[in-house]
Amino acid sequence: MADTSDRGPFQAPEGTRDVLPPESARWEALIATFAGVAGRAGYGLIQGPMFEDLRVFQRMGEGTDVVRKEMYDFFDKSETPHHLALRPEGTAGVVRAFIQHNPLVPWKVWYASPNFRYERPQKGRYRQHHQLGIEAIGVADPDLDVEVIGLLHDFYAEIGLRQVELVINSIGTPADRAAYIEVLRTYLRSRADELDPDDRAKIDDHPMRVLDTKRERSIPVAEAAPKLIDNLSPEAAAHFERVQAGLTALGIAFSIDTRLVRGLDYYTHTAFEFRSGALDAAQNTIGGGGRYDGLVEDLGGKPTPGIGFGCGIERVLLTCDAEGVFPAPERAVDVVVVDVTGGDTARDLTFELRRAGLRADRFWDGRSMKSQMKQADRSGARFAVLVGSDELEAGEVTLRDLRGEAGQVRVARAAVLDELRRRLAQPA
């Protein structure tokens, strides 16, 4: 067991980081924006456990790296220990909750929560990363696919991102998918010696992953592979047509990429991904999802369709930086109380103002007026209420405008709230 004494002070574990003020104000704003988009569409917040029975996540696909080598799994301390794992993605736990509580459908929820994957961190990729997401369970209607994709699209638009591209594909019904995998596997085996060895190794477990390979050598083979989209059942083809028509009707541009298969095994029908042109290609996916009509059943529920997406907060904020949009909002109080008479007024007046709905702060440790004024300036507050011995004796305070040209005036202590309200109602 490694001792911390050889590492100096404790620090956040590898691949994790602290999000502190003022940066965290940006997180608050981003989540609030997302909550607004989802809430206006009738989605409610779901707060679930950050860990689940390992088997909940194994349904994502035994062949995926997320399950095979990136899971933070552990045993708890019970007499018959439970094999648990930290949530590596959002969908499986939501589906588990759906099955457990059996809510009325359509069940539409959103979340903002951390995911955990044991992998080497790099740009835009963390061991603890955070996703915004929605899941809509119980409806097979392709117009729901359009809604879900449209909400993510509108979210990106609302935060100001411009260089966002939507790519879609259809993976068909579970039966289409199963049949296609056999066709694909046969094809890939016939050209196995032309594939990069890393891709060749996927033929047995995970043949669809060869399609979106980035390895030069394999790309011609992947491009020439039989396309699932050409072999869809009439039902799946109609579904996909309806989705495309819906996106077009809403004015949402998209392209079809027949090699788009998402990382997790449970997707059926519509798969989609939003990519940013402002990020390097290595990590340019800023959100993605798809339909998972077999997953509820896989997890022990009744056959129930579902669709959702996940959108990485860290990566979206990187994209915002790259595009120069969505700055951290200013976080300043309206008024600060500068008290050099011992602190009674600072203590009492800040609470009086806060209870009246104003944003108010004060300073500590009986600092000098000069020091408190410096802090007042730094705080960004628009007004300062000054209390010295003169004001205290007269039952007044000095109200000073820190930003405009208005200067300062003496007002009765009892009138300061009304006076502040009056002035705050006017633009700075």
Added chain:
RNA sequence: GUGGGCGUAGCUCAGUUGGUUAGAGCACCAGGUUGUGGUCCUGGGGGCCGGGGGUUCGAAUCCCCUCGUCCACCCCA
């Protein structure tokens, strides 16, 4: 898991061919006569030079190990 770059103050970084008590800017604190910020001046606090071991009279500097970090591969948000 593999490969490469980088670790000096809260932040950004200097630190000569190894040579005294390790520096700057910004930030922070206190003063600049006795009640007022944003400019200026003066002063101040703050560093296991990532950690351990080695070479040397002497190591921030050279060597080894280790930890961390960043980036790439893999994979993904």
